[in-house]
Amino acid sequence: MRAHPTHTMIFPVEVLSSIVRQATLVPEVLDTSPSIYFENHDAVIRGYCDSMKTKVSLSLVSKTFHNVMETYLYEVVMIFRFQYVPTLLQRLHSISPASTTPRGHRCRRLDLYLGVGSIPYDEEAWYEGGHTLWGLVPACPNLEILVARVIRSKLYMPCLTHKALWKTIAVCCAKTIRRLDLFGLGIRMDRVEMMLRHLTKLEACSIGHVTKFDPLKDIYDDEEPKQRVISYGRCYAPIVFEDDWDYSTPSGYFNPLTVSEFKAAKTDSCWPPFTTSAPYTLPHLHTLRLDDFDSERMTQFNFPRLRHLDMFCFSKIEYLSSSRGSIPDSLTHLTYAGRSASIAQIIGFFPQLRFLNLPIEYCEFPDSHFTNPHACLEVVELATWYCFFDPKPQIKEILVAVQNRNLPSLRMIQVTRPGKCAVFDDLFPDEKIESAALGLTLQVVIRKRPIFSFLAR
Secondary structure, eight states, rough: OOOOOOOOOOOOHHHHHHHEEEEEEEEGGGSSSSSGGGOOOHHHHHHHHHHHHHHHHHHHHHHHHHHHHHHHHHHHEEEEOOGGGHHHHHHHHHHOOOOSSSSGGGOOOOEEEOOTTOOOGGGHHHHHHHTHHHHHHHOOOOOSEEEEEEEOTTTOBBBBBOOOHHHHHOOOOOOTTTEEEEEEEEHHHHHHHHHTTTTTTEEEEOSSSEEOOOTTOOOOOOOOOEEEEEEEOSOOOOOEOOOOOTTTTTOSSSSSHHHHHHHHHHOOOOOOOOOOSSHHHHHHOOEEEEEEEETTGGGGGEEEOOOOEEEOOOSOOGGGOOOGGGOOTTTTTEEESSSSOOHHHHHHTTOOOOOOEGGGGGOOOOOOOOOOOOOOOOOEEEOOOOOOOOHHHHHHHHHHHHTTSOOOOHHHHEEOOTTSSOOOGGGGGGHHHHHTTTTOOOEEEEEOOOOOOTTOO
């Protein structure tokens, strides 16, 4: 018998590249649209991990597949264990045989999760190279998305972060970055201001652990503190954070050349040139989360396309008024935690507001006095994540406003309960009846706590 010849179907590289691209694409991973305000972050990470397994499998099929997959293997990089950082840094600086540029130049999204969940990491290593995220940011000059969430064993305490990190982001990412998500890195408001004014392509920004700039005692863009001491009274030893890394001793993770680059970045970093005066415009920013929202300093900015704003604000609510110019009338979603404004005042500043989230355990509300109806508000969420705070006063206030036709578009009041507390679905029978009579839904929900420093414990 004659054996039939084996025919191998050969696709052009362009066609093969398109096929594997569609087979491994997770659109949400590179999404920077307003829809990220509602994204399921855990689901995005799971999708990425599944995609990476497929990419690695395809790269092992043949040399052709490997060369095609090289383009996409480093497009998105997520790190969950610090011990992989040194090897990854070397890979990002290396050049594949089929290319002329380092692999890091293909990286569009970089995620760094340290201390998240039950995965420990060497917290002292932060002071060696955390001020450039151990060289990962400079190694990826085309970053569009940067996510860094660093959780210390003492969750309340953010990392003592050298300002070289903010300078590095401003220098390396100004022309490309569209989404910035930082949690667990201590930063003062003046440095937020100095960094953001360079990031004019930014569409979404979330920064936790912001501290207020006090003009009476702080010097604008002064040197970073080398030590922070947290005292817990006479019965407990104070917690001391020290940024005093000795670069003359051998590193436990990186080669001497890399360590010398870390040292130079800390001593020689500088802000890129900037000649424009305030107010600074971020023309594409639609989502902003700042836990300690210094509303007086934010008047230095214009956000003409802002739609979603989450903030913890102790300063005067009047600074939030759209008439000040920073925050436009078109804001539609607001999370507000503060102690200086009534519900009527808050929504009165934003005529297009549709969704209002109030973490009531962090709020104190003066009595509301509606002077004009609010035509757009659809949903009010009264949230508690740690213990039960009675939302009945706020529910009553909202129902009275509906009765008086001050909230004609309102359709739902949500009460978000803490997951660790007993179900209190049946705690609002009278309010549910009254809401239904007004055409509203009063709903008790369980929702995962946001990763946001004033809500994270």
